[in-house]
Amino acid sequence: MKDIKAPSRIEITQFPKGKRIAVTTSFDDGVTHDRRVVEAFNKWGLKGTFNLNSSFLSRKEKRSDAHLETTEISKLFEGHEVAVHTATHPLLTRLDNLQIIDEVLNDRKALEDLVGYPVRGMAYPCGVYDQRVIEVIRTLGIVYSRTCENDPRHFPAKEPLAWGSTAHMFNNDPVPVNERFEKFYGQEWMTGVFYIWGHSYEFDRSNNWKALETIFKPLSGKPDVWYCTNIELFDYEKARTQLVIAANKLSVYNPGSLTVTINVDGKLVDVKPGLKVL
Numbered sequence: 001m002k003d004i005k006a007p008s009r010i011e012i013t014q015f016p017k018g019k020r021i022a023v024t025t026s027f028d029d030g031v032t033h034d035r036r037v038v039e040a041f042n043k044w045g046l047k048g049t050f051n052l053n054s055s056f057l058s059r060k061e062k063r064s065d066a067h068l069e070t071t072e073i074s075k076l077f078e079g080h081e082v083a084v085h086t087a088t089h090p091l092l093t094r095l096d097n098l099q100i101i102d103e104v105l106n107d108r109k110a111l112e113d114l115v116g117y118p119v120r121g122m123a124y125p126c127g128v129y130d131q132r133v134i135e136v137i138r139t140l141g142i143v144y145s146r147t148c149e150n151d152p153r154h155f156p157a158k159e160p161l162a163w164g165s166t167a168h169m170f171n172n173d174p175v176p177v178n179e180r181f182e183k184f185y186g187q188e189w190m191t192g193v194f195y196i197w198g199h200s201y202e203f204d205r206s207n208n209w210k211a212l213e214t215i216f217k218p219l220s221g222k223p224d225v226w227y228c229t230n231i232e233l234f235d236y237e238k239a240r241t242q243l244v245i246a247a248n249k250l251s252v253y254n255p256g257s258l259t260v261t262i263n264v265d266g267k268l269v270d271v272k273p274g275l276k277v278l
């Protein structure tokens with residue numbers, strides 16, 4: 001008999017490269033102030049998901065918080081995620097099913113025309129939804145939809161189409177979000193997702209652009225944190241849950257398209273799509 005020593009334990013890590021925490025963000029409504037957020041995020045290495053109302057893009061507006069131009073979307077949000085926020089920002093619970101479908105699909109298709117990839121994420125306008133809305137958008141290829149609810153245990157999401165976040169960026173209850181992150185990160189055994197959302201125009205309206213730095217910069221630059229968009233979280237979660245480990249623990253099959261990291265007796269091993277013999 002061949003002398004083969006199988007590992008005693010193989011863990012499928014929660015995030016790529018065995019990172020302990022995932023940090024993700026999202027910003028709604030697609031106004032010109034998003035440019036300043038993206039510029040800062042690119043400098044700090046943070047990722048954002050930007051939920052856009054396609055019908056409002058390129059409108060001729062004189063307001064300081066005018067909407068973005070269609071022509072800039074693809075380049076501006078490169079490396080980030082563009083997601084659905086409906087075409088015209090209605091309260092979806094007040095619409096019949098057909099209008100909900102129109103609002104979501106029209107937005108999805110218009111954004112896909114701009115960015116050139118399947119747009120699968122969403123945030124509800126004003127966070128408003130109910131069970132009927134969920135069931136309608138479930139048929140439209142939307143993978144997750146963010147609400148405005150705070151939920152400390154929001155990921156993996158029990159209902160991805162009613163996905164809460166850690167908090168709004170200006171939430172101070174019980175402490176400002178950057179202090180909350182400091183505590184979360186500071187506890188070495190803590191693992192999970194830290195998710196902050198907001199609107200870039202809130203910095204402008206509150207005359208407090210300093211807050212962009214105070215709130216978000218402290219989240220950046222941590223070697224054991226995975227900085228990801230909303231959809232990247234869901235895609236990785238799907239990939240890791242599909243991983244097949246042989247009963248004898250000598251091989252692993254990854255049927256997905258993303259590399260998944262496993263921990264083999266304390267050693268991190270990347271499993272590319274396909275078969276990996278350990």
Ligand SMILES: [Zn+2]
Pocket residue numbers: 028029085089124125126
């Ligand atoms: Zn909105």
